[in-house]
Amino acid sequence: MKRYSALELIRQGLTGHRGWDRVWRKPEPKESYDAVIIGGGGHGLATAYYLAKLHGMTNIAVIEKGWIGGGNSGRNTTIIRSNYLFDESAAIYNHALNLWKGLGQELNFNIMMSHRGVLNLAHDEGEMRQLKRRVEANRLNGVDSEWLDAKEVKNFCPSINISGDIRYPVLGGTLQRSGGVNRHDGVVWGYARAADAMGVDILQQTEVTGILTDSGQITGVETTRGTIRTPKVASVTAGHTSVMAKMLDIRLPVESHPLQALVSEPIKPVLNCVVMSNAVHVYCSQSDKGELVIGAGIDAQLSYTQRGNLDIIEHQMASLMELFPIFSRLRMMRQWGGIVDVCPDASPIITKTPVKGFYVNGGWGTGGWKATPGSGHVFADLIAKDEPNRIAAPFTMDRFVSGALVAEHGAAAVAH
Amino acid sequence: MFVIDCPNCGPRDQSEFVYGGEAHIARPTKSEDMTDAEWGEFVFMRTNTKGLFAERWWHATGCRKFFNMLRNTATDEIHAVYRIGEKPPKVDADLPATPAGEASIGSGNDAVKIMRADAEAGS
Numbered sequence: 001m002k003r004y005s006a007l008e009l010i011r012q013g014l015t016g017h018r019g020w021d022r023v024w025r026k027p028e029p030k031e032s033y034d035a036v037i038i039g040g041g042g043h044g045l046a047t048a049y050y051l052a053k054l055h056g057m058t059n060i061a062v063i064e065k066g067w068i069g070g071g072n073s074g075r076n077t078t079i080i081r082s083n084y085l086f087d088e089s090a091a092i093y094n095h096a097l098n099l100w101k102g103l104g105q106e107l108n109f110n111i112m113m114s115h116r117g118v119l120n121l122a123h124d125e126g127e128m129r130q131l132k133r134r135v136e137a138n139r140l141n142g143v144d145s146e147w148l149d150a151k152e153v154k155n156f157c158p159s160i161n162i163s164g165d166i167r168y169p170v171l172g173g174t175l176q177r178s179g180g181v182n183r184h185d186g187v188v189w190g191y192a193r194a195a196d197a198m199g200v201d202i203l204q205q206t207e208v209t210g211i212l213t214d215s216g217q218i219t220g221v222e223t224t225r226g227t228i229r230t231p232k233v234a235s236v237t238a239g240h241t242s243v244m245a246k247m248l249d250i251r252l253p254v255e256s257h258p259l260q261a262l263v264s265e266p267i268k269p270v271l272n273c274v275v276m277s278n279a280v281h282v283y284c285s286q287s288d289k290g291e292l293v294i295g296a297g298i299d300a301q302l303s304y305t306q307r308g309n310l311d312i313i314e315h316q317m318a319s320l321m322e323l324f325p326i327f328s329r330l331r332m333m334r335q336w337g338g339i340v341d342v343c344p345d346a347s348p349i350i351t352k353t354p355v356k357g358f359y360v361n362g363g364w365g366t367g368g369w370k371a372t373p374g375s376g377h378v379f380a381d382l383i384a385k386d387e388p389n390r391i392a393a394p395f396t397m398d399r400f401v402s403g404a405l406v407a408e409h410g411a412a413a414v415a416h
Numbered sequence: 417m418f419v420i421d422c423p424n425c426g427p428r429d430q431s432e433f434v435y436g437g438e439a440h441i442a443r444p445t446k447s448e449d450m451t452d453a454e455w456g457e458f459v460f461m462r463t464n465t466k467g468l469f470a471e472r473w474w475h476a477t478g479c480r481k482f483f484n485m486l487r488n489t490a491t492d493e494i495h496a497v498y499r500i501g502e503k504p505p506k507v508d509a510d511l512p513a514t515p516a517g518e519a520s521i522g523s524g525n526d527a528v529k530i531m532r533a534d535a536e537a538g539s
Contacts, residue, residue, distance in 0.1 A: 251457070251461040
């Protein structure tokens with residue numbers, strides 16, 4: 001793998017950029033691998049990268065039905081934060097945040113990580129109390145978090161409307177300064193390039209059509225490019241988590257819903273941080289291209305179509321106008337949907353299953369992007385050692401029998 | 417936006433309805449004898465079907481009654497509406513050829529559809 005650097009950029013610039021290597025290979029599937037990861041999104045490729053780097057498992061493959069990063073990795077609003085209420089969630093999301101901090105250097109790929117700060121707004125007394133409690137819980141868990149009153153919110157983010165005359169006035173908010181946004185494609189490509197360089201085969205346009213077992217032990221996968229033998233299969237397929245598990249008659253507590261987002265036409269810098277509001281129900285940031293990136297809640301119905309309904313978008317536009325009247329004449333450019341697998345407790349599932357060698361990482365629902373490196377890191381640990389580590393242990397399937405849920409609906413930035 | 421044919425009120429915009437989730441989940445009758453695992457199955461586990469799916473809807477701003485609907489979750493095509501207590505009717509649906517596949521019309525998964533079109537054009 002040729003290292004990317006300023007010097008290399010100049011050298012290539014002088015020779016017409018003809019000397020760059022392929023970023024990752026386009027291999028033919030081998031007959032067998034030590035492990036197969038289903039799903040070439042951020043979480044799947046991060047899992048492959050950490051399996052190869054930390055556990056020495058380089059004879060592995062990532063199988064992707066479409067192209068890598070074409071699912072939810074390319075459809076999220078790229079918001080990074082770790083200000084969750086409970087200890088279990090703070091541990092895994094803060095683990096991810098710490099990995100994000102050095103990830104661009106580690107992967108030698110510009111992921112455009114920008115720690116510009118994430119504001120979570122409060123619009124009534126109850127919400128203020130709840131968010132202040134979350135600030136204290138975050139601090140106890142070593143997550144940076146602080147409370148801002150309305151004036152301090154305005155100082156930090158001048159374009160926001162804190163007038164007392166609006167329907168839901170801004171009373172204050174929490175700020176996580178280490179939160180921010182990054183470039184989702186860059187992360188996917190960076191992980192793919194680094195994993196590929198260690199020998200991981202990335203098989204795009206390859207769909208898993210069946211999972212093979214022999215007396216309760218995984219033996220391989222059937223794909224549209226033939227059968228691949230392997231003792232370990234790890235499913236990291238987000239919206240299709242239930243579909244994969246169903247191949248082995250495993251039932252999961254997730255339901256798949258469309259989650260929509262949209263971007264505006266590009267404008268000059270106007271919004272310097274991420275703003276999220278649960279009560280008014282929208283979140284927004286501005287990309288480096290100048291587009292506002294806007295999201296909100298899921299569509300209610302179960303669906304796999306990667307499309308949602310227009311009324312959801314109308315609501316989030318109305319919410320955005322309340323917080324930012326300055327955006328009222330902006331035109332919207334693109335709108336899309338991704339399929340998110342929502343768990344009843346809004347926490348992920350990182351688990352072994354009754355089938356030996358079959359692992360599931362899913363149920364991240366509406367907030368998986370921020371966890372990408374942490375999710376891949378702990379999932380690789382589970383696949384290599386067949387036991388969840390301290391961070392992953394609260395997120396196994398056992399909690400849906402014991403009742404020890406990690407109920408994080410309150411810490412989702414907007415109600416889903 | 418769905419146009420849902422309420423059995424009592426006729427076709428109405430989706431915004432009048434509230435989603436009720438998977439239909440035909442029977443409430444356990446002998447709950448005192450159930451293990452934690454059986455309770456977990458009833459409370460949490462869901463079929464989450466990709467394909468023909470029976471679901472409940474509530475006409476919140478109309479007749480305020482629940483009813484069932486049969487919809488293809490791979491395309492969002494609505495196939496039938498029927499009353500609570502009735503069995504789902506038999507219908508023909510355009511289902512994906514593979515468990516995780518995409519139907520020819522109705523899926524927004526361009527990554528898969530564009531590459532399939534490219535492959536067909538090339539072959």
